[in-house]
Amino acid sequence: MSEARESPPAGLTEAAPAPSRILSVIDMGASAVRLVVAEAGPDGKVRILEEASRGVLLGKDTFTDGRIKATTMQATLRVLKGFRRIMEGYGVVHCRAVATSAVREAANRDSFLDRVRLRTGIEVEVIDGPEENRLTYMAVREVLGEHEMLRRGNTLLVEVGGGSADISFLRDGEPVFSGTYALGSIRMRQALASWRGHHDRRVLLLRRHIHNVVEDIKREMPLREATHFIALGGDVRFAASRLGGLESAEGHVRFVKEPDFIAFCDQLAGEQVDELVERYRLPPADAETLVPALLAYRELLLATSAEEITVPDASLRAGIL
Template identity: 40%
Template sequence: MSAAENAVRPAAEAERGPAKVVGVIDIGANAMRMVIAQVRPDGAIEELERTQRAVRLGHDTFTHGRLSQRAMNAALGVLRDCKKLLATYQAEGVRAVATSAVREAANADAFVDRVAMAADLDLEVLDPAEESRLTVSAVRQAVQGVLDLGQAHALIAEVGGGSTLLTVLDRGAITASASYALGSIRLQEHLATTQEPQARAVALLRQQVSNVVEAIKRALPLGKVNTFVAAGEEARFAAQHIGQAAAPTGRVWTVEAKPFDRLVADCARLSPERLSKKHGLPLQSTERLVPAFLIYHALLHATPVERMLVCGVSMRDGLLLDLARRVTGADDPELAEGVIQSARTIGEKYRYDAPHAEHVAALAVRLFDELQGEHGLSPRHRLLLRVAATLHEIGGFVSNRSHHKHSYYLIANSEVFGLRREEVLVAAHVARYHRRAAPKPTHLEYLALPREDRIAVNKLAALLRVADALDRGHARQVRDFHIERPPGELVLYVRGVADLTVERRALEEKGDLFEDTYGLRLRLEEDAAPAPDARRASPME
């Protein structure tokens, strides 16, 4: 780059604003890790510092079901140090998260409260779906230029201390995502292998891993996988010893199956102490090595793939990407499609009427866009409305009677890839109120929502009720409309439909929530203008 170009670049960046420092803290089963990075105005991320401290929260959770006071105090001490370091860098955005060791602890809420009081951090306990989303986001970016996920049937696996996250992508679309209680620390605590001779310990680990992988093979289409992507510290260890660099960044490697077989066998013969001495690693790392290797090895051989692609990224990199997008205002291009695909998978599980669901979803988001000035909700709420509309009738799988209540239960107890737990609950409530009674003070689950979420549920459910009324007969005849706003009213003029009697009656039954929420009387009218062709008329366009 010329001197002139060097001079122009800082000036251009100064116009867009200075770089911002962000930090992520990951509280895992065996260690607490922090990454501090600088986000430039163009979204580029420059890592400034990484720290890691051993805190064995998983030992208590996986053996006793709760976090001990000693472990919590140790964690709080580390978090105070993290907070001081973040202050030194003047970090403007911080996201602190915890995974399975905290998520599964009976006293998780007490720990979250103590973190807020002692370290002034808002600790977020991630659900498995959000963990998977963050990992997949980091992997997608890492493999750019190396692997076209849009042409692959890929399995992305990340083995952690408490669980293994698996995500299946078919030509770039997420078709399945699941978390299994198969972590490197959990296995050892569950089987008490640390007191066993090495050969006996490995035999116990192999058997348990084999049992879980057999269940995974029944749940996920591993036989169709043609690309195996591994993320996680132990996978990186393997890649650095026997892998071949697949990208100039030094963060992507290919590892052939046969050399990996030999590496697993060699490491399995050595105790954690001997592995530590041989490879110069801390004992806390070598304790996890063999269990994690056995999990990756079993998963790899459960597919027809002969090599694995190892990405030197983790969920923390996904967290950094999220913070960077938040700083720059950019969107994750694959997130929305991943969320919707996950919702469709749930719908298929409960035998939903896909054409009706997709049509209602399209009408609902069209109404959302038309009424942006009235509701003032975010693009994220638009996505939640689309999920709720896609799944609003899945309760019919249980019973057609009160199916809206069954829809709420099924959605609220599902994992939707890319949505946090509180977002799933919002979508569940929106689906629950697509028919019959509007929210009432006697609806305890609704009252338990934060006030902002209750307001969002009312606004979104009102739109969903209108959209569902427009497809009352599941005939999908209402394809295009335009809106006019005379004083105190909202009039939907529908093109190409000669008789709207059924839809008008449905709207009379379901329009009360809209009128109460938006303060507008809703009216449906036939539009005499010629209907455009079906493709242009689709509300999906």
């Protein structure tokens, strides 16, 4: 005999489960434009449906000439039109498109954004450093959950992007200091683009610049008090995968011992870009920014008391979702 089911009060009907929604995020960074399409279920859980990334060197223009060139604008429009077709195919109901330092600092950013809106129908929001830090923090919390480093003690959270480094100092899991600093890999690379001297001398100049910026950061944040170090970004994920860092049970986090990471950074710093391309099968654009980014992580890690580096599979795009 089946169990009786209580009827709703007269005049009321049971609410139907909320339907899933298809959402998307576009992240316009210094070296690429990236798309994530996801399904948000009624329970709040998000399932990634598709991810796409197209190399567009917006940062190379802005950090060299202070403005986005017409050719780069056209390349960006082609990418966004392609992303638009992908979103239409999935029936996306809401898209949030954001741009960071490469667009934020461009003298012609308004005309660029107007052209994007008129040609693609996509409204791009230029976000500032504090918003980048907030979104990054949210993404890390989603991946690490109730991990020890987000519940007690001091943790440094770092993402070295193409244009800048977003850094937050967490105390018992809550941000108490945060800032955006001139340690972007493309920015640093372009600052030395005209250098025609020996490779070792170029790396020395790069290390000196990074050291000076980190010394300034020390005056704003108590870096030495940090006993945990969380690093985000494609360059540090590459390093963690090459070093075979210990993976979490869920597979979304890698842990790499500090001496192993430092040694790997120093090894790569001694190699030319074409050597990195050949050895690791990297696209040239990625190989150009790898060493500047890793040397920035290296210097920041050494400024803390952390004994390992934690590399979650998290991003600003995940924070938006």
